[in-house]
Amino acid sequence: MSKDVEKRLVVGMDGDDTLWHNENILWSAEQKFQQVLLHYLSAEDLSHRLYETEMRNLSLFGYGAKGFVLSMIETAIEVTDGRIAVADIQSLVDLLKEIIWHPVHLIDSAAHVVEELSRSYRLILISKGELFHQEHKVASSGLADFFSAVEIVSEKDQSVYARILTKYDVDPSNFVMVGNSLRSDIDPILKLGARAIHVPYEITWKHEGQSSLDPKNRTYVLCNSLTEVAHALREMESMD
Amino acid sequence: MSKDVEKRLVVGMDGDDTLWHNENILWSAEQKFQQVLLHYLSAEDLSHRLYETEMRNLSLFGYGAKGFVLSMIETAIEVTDGRIAVADIQSLVDLLKEIIWHPVHLIDSAAHVVEELSRSYRLILISKGELFHQEHKVASSGLADFFSAVEIVSEKDQSVYARILTKYDVDPSNFVMVGNSLRSDIDPILKLGARAIHVPYEITWKHEGQSSLDPKNRTYVLCNSLTEVAHALREMESMD
Structure with a gap:
């Protein structure tokens, strides 16, 4: 590891349809x-x-x-x-x-990938929805301990992400969001000057597939499964 | 002011039925x-x-x-x-x-009291319920700026309060919770070794009136209205 852990990327991860099945x-x-x-x-x-x-x-x-x-x-x-x-x-x-x-069913490889990533990166789970239900899902997932923080939010827009980055003192240039939703996990993060990894889910709710970004400006990385995320993060770091 | 502001009490305040009408x-x-x-x-x-x-x-x-x-x-x-x-x-x-x-109607004196308290104490709003609706109420209350932090939680028990005190690095002996519910604002806080001020609302939901504390151990201060809270806090400080 050539860089100090402190200087490594901070990774935000979505819950529903990124780490466990929901849609x-x-x-x-x-x-x-x-x-x-x-x-x-x-x-x-x-x-x-x-x-x-x-x-x-x-x-x-x-x-x-x-x-x-x-x-x-x-x-x-x-x-x-x-x-x-x-x-x-x-x-x-x-x-x-x-x-x-409904029991929480993890996406294949989610447990392994989150554990692996947690050894190298500070992970923040950023999950949208109803507080009570999301807390239940996070607890049932068995993954909570791998995250340095869990944020349950009612909306995922630019101002919410900005608030979270400020709260944890993370510079956008050092932050990467991993998620399945263009609207909630990718677009607002790119607008903040942070980076994003899109891991599509097998089904996309119409609302979450909507993106306001010009396709030409879509500078996120596409991974076909969570197992590719660690490699994508290393590539990002090597380009820094 | 004989004490350094840093050493003054940190005051937690409930939202529903303490600062604005809900019940x-x-x-x-x-x-x-x-x-x-x-x-x-x-x-x-x-x-x-x-x-x-x-x-x-x-x-x-x-x-x-x-x-x-x-x-x-x-x-x-x-x-x-x-x-x-x-x-x-x-x-x-x-x-x-x-x-x-329903528009948020502040309890009489809430705006004045919160503004006054914010000049002397670090205030944390601790509100229970649905994230989306509570955020809406907090924003509509016009009081958010007087609080150094806002915590919306799905339950108010001992472990939730302990987590909040740890998060903001507040010693229980230095914390006072102000609220209308024995079950949610008073009992768990007293069990943590912090102090509490009970400001009853005109109506109490059966569930929130239930208290597991032995009446003999009820060491909280009772205020008949929010306007008495500043005085009660000064009394607490003078006994420290």
Whole structure:
């Protein structure tokens, strides 16, 4: 190791869909939502209407499972003109409980990669969503001890990342964010002058795939799996 | 001022029902919930059933408005054996939106007291609930700038307070928590060896009134309003 550990990169890591599966649980919940309502509307229209409700409610509910299912309940009432059975609404509340108590399944290699990275870098877990549910997932992941800090935030924008970097006294030029979401993990970090590694998840929620960056300015590194991240970080360091 | 500012007490302050009104909004929401269901059950029974559902769901939903209204929806379905009208369920979802967008009304004197205390003490706002909603309330309160730190937590127990004191390098003997809840603001802090000032709110949620402390060991100071807090803190300092 040619550089002092203190001077090595500080690595931010996203939780949902970067270290553990999340979107597949929500996807499967949406399938159940569609089953309940398929004799009212096509799967495609239902998906469209649910997304519209979610976007409308985002500034009220924030991100997370409770807001997701509350938007399902609202959409179900709307698209059926109030004709949905009360038992079906209860089944959506039950679906929320299934989502919340769904065991945390780590992405293949996440445990190994996080342990390996923690030996060389200061790691900060930066996870977006509902405090209570995210804390539960972080605790269940078994990975918390490898992180020097855990930040659970309600939004991941430039100002939130800037606040975190200031709090931990990290210069943007020394920070690399690793995550699956262009909107939440990559764009805001690049705008701050830090670097990013994009590790796409098998499913991307429409909202998280949206990027405001000019494709020409996308200077992040793409890794097809977490196992490539350590190598990508070493490459970044060798170019510093 | 006979003591160095650095050596003065560090003061933790609760948000909901200590600096701004909250329980009265939830109380009024519960009245509307009862109106919807009064031809099924008495107000007293409804209140009892709702509280039971809330307690059962607490470990799933955590504290906060979304969990509260989801418990209302479940209770409404249960106590009506599924006969509640779908339009009434939508009215409960609308009630949630009313709660979330309810303007923040400061407790009388809160702005003045917080400003005054901030001139003499390092203040930390420690607020329990949903991240997104609490951040909104803190921002809307206009008080954020008087606090040296804001901590939004999903639970207020001994370990959470211990973590906060460690994080800000505050010795428990130097810390005083000010809040309206025996369960959340007073008991855990006293068990840590810190001090507490209880400022009761006009309404106490059953859950927050519960205290595990032996009444003989209740060594906190009682203030009937926020305006007495500065005096109580000076008295504490004079005894140090």
